[in-house]
Every structure is written in structure tokens, then in C-alpha cells.
Amino acid sequence: MSAGGSGGSAGEAIPQNKLIVFGVVGGLVAVYLSYFLVSIAGSAFAFIGALGAICAIVWGCSAVRRVASYGLGTGVPSIGMLALGMGVVATMFGLAVGGIAGPVISLITAAIIGLVIGVLANKVLGMGIPIMEKSMTEIASAGSLAILGLSVTMTGTFMFDEVLTYVVATGYIAVIYITAGLAILHPFNANLGSDETQDRTLVTGFEKGAIAMLIAGIVAAVSNGAASTPTILIGLFIWYTAFTKYRELVARDAYDVVGTGLLPTEEELE
């Protein structure tokens, strides 16, 4: 059975190119801004990295939405796990060799790995999805930026020694892997169907990104380089705003929203 879409391209109000700019520029600017502000003004600014991760996650959701609308032949979750699989290899490589240029090298490496896998999917596996190459490039890059953003929020820096000691060796990288992976794959997986709309899916992306931010904030509580309270508070605020918006959109897209009342008691059933 093919799960995950109707087999055609998805309609969109916001063009994908705008979202690419939003993800790449938002992600990179936030990662660098966070790094410099933390080293100049103090650890409280570590939260900016997570904002970049949210930009990347929303971009990733949109790319997943576009490619999964064609029908992957298997569940949508596969593509989120693939995104982070490619992303984590590229990010570690980029940070290890790049120094201050690490995030840019990570992004480029991720894009190359994504492009290769996209080409393989179409040419070797014969998936026949016209936007596969472009989408895989986008998804891998978004995965890489999400890892970068959350790592910066956890440690306050993207210098590899710190990231290795406080994120990778401690195992928090696994937390990033799953929270960011779910944030990228879940929005389309939860909203797919014939009534799926772009704004509702992307708002879910914001909401899931905020949960990833919140968790990164909790992890930052044990880190010296990053403050956790601003991240947690801002994460909660974004989550609440996005969730309220999501409820509004569900009410808008639903035919009707009715209360079912409480469960009937035993006497009423008789």
C-alpha cells in the first residue's frame, strides 16, 4: 500500500523558493548570531540557535510535504529519519573540518549527500518523482541546519570540541536526532490527506520545532556555555502561539467541530 499522499504535486500558497530562503538564511544567520552574541554578550543568547532550527524545520516540513505528496510507497516517517541520517553525517563532518566556517561546510556537505541520494532514488531505484533530487537536497540541508541550531542552543557554540564533549559524547545528539527528525516528518504525516493545506502543515512544523527548542532548553540546563531559562520560556511561548493557531486552522478546515459531551454513564446506556 502506498501511504502518504494522493500522487500529485501539492498546492501551495507560499512558494517553496521563499521557504528555502527562510530556512537557509534564517538557519545560518541564527546559528552565527547566536554564536557571536553568546561569546560577546553572554550565554542567554543561546536560544537564537533554536530559532534557526525552527526555520530549518519548517523548511524541511515543506520539502517533505511536497515530495511525500507524490506518494513515497512507504510511510512519511522514513524521509524524516533519512533527513537526519544524512544531516548528522554531514554536520559532524562540517563542524570537524570547518572551524568558524563549520555550519556553511555542513550545509554544503548535506546538500551534496542529499542530491546524490535524490539522484539515486530516481535513476537507480526508479521512483519517478520529478522533484526528488531537489527535495532530497532540501531535506538533508534542513536536517543539518536543525542539528546545528539545536547544538548551538545546547552548548552556546558550534566549535567541534565543545559540541563533541557536551552533545555527542553525552548522547544528547540522539535527543536532537529524534526531536528534529520527528519535527520534520510529523507535520505532514499528521495532516496528510485530501484536505491537507499548506498553512496548517507549516504551523504544525512551528509547533513541533518549539517542542524541540523546549527540549534543547532543558538539556542546556546542565551546560555551562548556554542558559536554559530563556530558551525554555521562548520555546513555550512559540509552542503556545503555534498550537493555538493550529487549533484555529483545524476549526477552519473542518466541516464542523462539535463537542461529544462526557461518556454516557452505565444507567444512561440501559
Next chain:
Amino acid sequence: MIDIVGILTANVLCVVLITLGGMLISWSVHFVPVGGAPAAMAQATGIGTGTVQLAAGAGLTGLVTAGAMMNMTDSMALVVASGAVGAMIMIGVTMIVGTWVYVYGVGVPPASAKVDYDPITKDRQDIYVSQGTEGHGLPTVSFVSGIIGGALGGLGGALIYYSLMSVSTGLTATNLVGLASIFAVGIFFVNAVIPSYNIGGTIEGFHDPKFKKWPKAVQASFVATLLCALASVLTIGGL
């Protein structure tokens, strides 16, 4: 800047073994009886979840058992065997519990819709397949196939992990374990997803006609894993 050629020549065997591990994982996924969403409703033969989740569940267990064995010994054969056995146990437990649920919970006999007779037990299959379904539960052949898949997947995962741990590096042991594990997980997921796109949802095991498509996925995995292997060996070797 790091000495790319030097690191690669010193660790060429690791790159080869990682790539081989990735290809093994890609092949192994074709053996695992994946039923996807239809199997979750007992409308297709196999375990009721997606390829990636099953491969990841078994493969990551393999990584854990391989890692545990690495604490005891440096012997590659033992580490790789431990990974394979761990993954076999995990997939075996998943399949046997799944079968209990199908037989005693849902109330369907394990039956394959792809073959009329089970190639292993020679039991008749087609008359037990409920109308409107593509089989249900896990017949013997699927179970055996799944165990083979688990063994190959665990072998591949353990091979990747062992190779990454063997790269000559200046990292401390804790950092190396962390980095090698997350690289192994990343490469594992990439190689679990590629075959799942090749299979396109569901497969019953090695007796399924779709199984013949495996060379394509292994080719794709070869290229993708080689790329990941180069990136990971350069990362670990350069530190």
C-alpha cells in the same frame, strides 16, 4: 586543514568495510517481512509497521550488543557476531509477539498471499487467505526470512560500528564512542530508507517477487554509503 589523502590511505580498509556494511544493511531489509499499515490491520502478510522502524529496531539493538561486546574484546569476529545475534533476537521477538497478536488477538491464521505453498513447510497457503486481504500474520517462511534479515542487518551495523571505532584517531575513548555511534546510526538509517523506497511499502520475505529488486537498492546504497563513509572516516581520522 586536514590531510585528506593521508587519512584515507591509512584507513582505506575502514572505508571499504563501512561501505560493505551499508550494502549488507540494504540487502537485509529485503528479507524482513514488512507489512506496513495494511498489516497493522491484518490485511497483509508481515509485521504491522514500516521498513525503517523495523530495520532501525533490529539494527540499533545489534549496535548495542556489538558495543557491549567491544567492551570485552577487540576481536572483530566476536563483535560482528554479537551484533548479528542481537539483531536476530530483536527481530525474532518482534515477529513472535506479532504472531501471537495476529493468531490469538485478531484471530487470523498466518498465511502468505504471494505463494500457494510455503516454500519451507510446504503447507497450503491460498485457502487460508481471507477474502479482500493480501494475507495476514507471519507464515514460517516469512519468519525464517526475517531472522536472516536481522542477522545480515546486525552484521552490517556492527561492521560499520567496528570499522569506525578502528579508525586511527587522537580522540579520547568517550568521544570516539559517541561519534562512532551517531555516525553508525546515521549511516544505518540512510541504508534502511533506501531499500524501503525500493520495496515500496510491503514485502513478505525472500519468496516475494519484489525480493528480486534487491540489486538496485544495494547499488544505490553502495554510492550513498561510500559518501557517508568518506565523510565519517575523515571526521574521526582528522581529530
